[in-house]
């Protein structure tokens with residue numbers, strides 16, 4: 484087993500600050516690999532004054548000497564990828580087949596997936612809607628499992644095969660969407676023209692990335708696996724059906740990247756100092772009140788991908804402990820601690836009860852209508868964004884981090900006190916990559 488590989492996964496509902504930590508750790512890596520999700524992700528990296536919001540291209544792209552891989556487990560949207568790649572090039576970032584590769588086995592998000600995502604959500608009654616990002620993720624993974632109506636990235640490199648598949652699938656989708664949603668038919672030839680061109684643009688980047696990564700494993704070259712979304716959105720282990728459609732915990736790394744389970748490496752679980760959720764579904768610690776509004780404004784909690792206001796609430800240690808155990812997190816990175824400055828007393832949820840009966844173990848299927856058991860901690864009111872060491876943090880902030888560490892029985896390796904690269908405190912970390 485390689486001691487040098489690192490897996491970064493979100494332990495809440497996404498947007499925990501994965502982009503920032505992946506970028507920070509990527510400087511010491513040879514590969515950065517996305518293994519789940521697709522353009523539903525929005526990962527922010529700040530480099531000096533420049534802000535990058537990455538959706539499909541891994542966050543190692545801003546580091547020299549890193550090869551960025553979109554693994555087979557990703558729902559790959561070639562139109563978004565090409566747009567993102569071109570925008571990065573316009574900003575002076577090098578993106579070529581040297582530092583960006585896409586698995587030939589990745590399932591391709593096609594226009595009908597995005598259309599179906601939107602039509603399906605619009606057709607659902609209130610309470611049934613998932614609140615998706617409308618990026619075609621669910622329909623793309625459905626077709627992957629269905630097999631006969633799926634296009635893989637390898638098909639993008641063969642114009643004849645691609646055109647034939649598009650024509651036959653569009654025929655099926657037109658008939659289905661017309662019957663289900665009375666939708667206007669799609670023009671197969673327009674899609675053929677656009678996607679043959681995209682395939683040509685991306686062809687030299689599409690390859691057997693699983694083989695490449697297993698060779699890297701054999702050569703003991705360090706790999707970082709960049710999670711998308713958050714554990715509570717995992718299709719198997721999250722708050723189903725209000726989840727995304729892939730395996731987003733560390734359990735998804737081997738199958739989504741094509742490496743053995745023993746190579747997942749050190750698992751760094753990302754947590755933000757409070758909780759947020761975009762879209763529908765249970766969220767027991769949600770504060771739909773002044774506290775939630777204050778957190779949203781202080782943390783600029785608006786979606787990186789859709790711009791939607793994020794639902795905000797207190798840190799839920801009961802839910803996060805479940806996610807820690809699921810991914811086998813070796814250490815935690817706690818982000819956005821600065822957002823809690825000036826919030827007064829702080830609360831942490833330590834358990835759930837139903838009708839006065841405490842839940843013995845966390846169950847994502849038993850979250851609605853629960854009462855949260857809270858513990859209250861003192862807050863702090865001095866600016867912590869300039870703190871460089873744990874000891875520089877006010878005693879109350881140190882106490883908050885220590886209590887999170889205690890409740891989760893896992894060391895907090897990094898504490899983030901602002902969005903910039905320099906605003907990361909290395910605390911109880913055993914992960915190679917960031918110096919104290």
Ligand code: GDP
Nearest residue numbers: 498499500501502526527787819899900901902
């Ligand atoms: P991701 O999806 O997990 O990569 O997270 P997002 O990029 O969607 O959202 C995190 C947001 O918080 C971004 O705007 C980051 O620039 C910002 N951010 C990350 N860490 C910190 C931090 O410690 N403090 C503050 N104030 N902002 C942070």
Ligand code: IMO
Nearest residue numbers: 497498523524525614615616711712727761762
């Ligand atoms: P990152 O990687 C936060 C949520 C959507 C919706 C549900 C299903 O930036 O943390 P989908 O479009 O995947 O079918 O939507 O999942 N969701 C995310 N929420 N951060 C994300 O990614 C998300 N990706 C999907 O809001 O509730």
Ligand code: MG
Nearest residue numbers: 498525526787
């Ligand atoms: Mg995000």
